[in-house]
Amino acid sequence: MDNHDLPEATARERNEQRIFEAAESVFARHGYRGASIQAIAAAAGIPKSNVLYYVGSKRRLYITLLERTMWRWNAMLSDISVDDDPAEVLEAFIRSKMRLSQTHPRSSRLFANEILQGAPFLKESLFGEMRKWVEVRAEVFRHWAERGLMDPVDPVWLIFLIWSATQHYADFETQIVGITHREALDERDFQSAGDFLCQVIIKGCGVRRRDDAI
Amino acid sequence: MDNHDLPEATARERNEQRIFEAAESVFARHGYRGASIQAIAAAAGIPKSNVLYYVGSKRRLYITLLERTMWRWNAMLSDISVDDDPAEVLEAFIRSKMRLSQTHPRSSRLFANEILQGAPFLKESLFGEMRKWVEVRAEVFRHWAERGLMDPVDPVWLIFLIWSATQHYADFETQIVGITHREALDERDFQSAGDFLCQVIIKGCGVRRRDDAI
């Protein structure tokens, strides 16, 4: 079972990737209950039996995708300190979440679907890693407020504001596209929306910017 | 078929209400595909056949609920004029959406689920009523910016910001509750979150408040 890491993908690697991509699409669209292995198999261009041969079960496939999403998510804003510049950190936070919405919208929708159904598969993760993630960042925000670097806003509400506003461009893309006559959101849209969010949120929290003067 | 509007509800009215409530819960949690009439019937305490007797079909039941939600939603911020005070209107907008998240969270989640699956049932509504709703409000915001009453922010992005930030407290309630050690969101939580959003968004858009002075 030695892994040579050869450039040519093995049959397992190749098929698992196709299955994961197809499954992410279907789960993101229809949720856990609403997704069918048959639909995933069709999207991947693989017989249903072969899908189950690789992933074992629907439950295991779903959990694998959820964990992959959580891992990607927790890697964000990994190094943050009270000595950093508030405006820079908040901007980096908003920009990186915005980039996640742009590059991995189906991951975001998969996660949203899991939350909507009551988070039955990642309750422990939520109450574990994510809670810690929020506490650490919130503590830094609190320090900044105490030092007068920003208004004394509730740091947890601030994190939720940034999450919701950025995820919206992935989760509700259909609505945005439909309302604004677009065919899809492109690079310029994410850029201008990101600019808007950085401007409003940073100013709204009373953060002092170094380059305040024009 | 005369309707006397008697205080005593007819069998049809009574059962339809129980079915609608149960269906809203199940659809909001599991989406259209993932919801089953059996589960709805069980939640309503009514035999499956009886559910279908009243609502006709799963599709019709779902569409009825969606329309009810859209109707409730479009009633918001119905009278808005360029002569109104920007801060007051924005605050009223945020507060009323926040109240919807508090009083009708399952409606919000039902709608979110419909968007996540690509809005197959209300594409026309989206491109019709909602688009108009946004255009009218956006035009007012634009006028305010031209008059210098607020910063020249993109009014459509502003509307999406308010939507996302407020709906978050309904759609992602599970996540918020899990992360913040709460058992559920209560009146005080919605109040403080609403205060936070009003403060940050109004200040972030550079809106002049009459009561600026402390």
Next chain:
DNA sequence: ATAAATCCTGACCGATCGGTCAGCTTCGTA
């Protein structure tokens, strides 16, 4: 009292669900 309308439900339908399995083909290695 009685006929009509409405309410209600168990039994049933074909389709699809997640999952199993026997048995085939293909691949890697000695």
Next chain:
DNA sequence: TACGAAGCTGACCGATCGGTCAGGATTTAT
């Protein structure tokens, strides 16, 4: 070339899906 491992799949399983229907129970109107 031979052989075990891995890849692959059609057929099949019991359960559940949305929906139909015959027919009994109950309510309403005359």
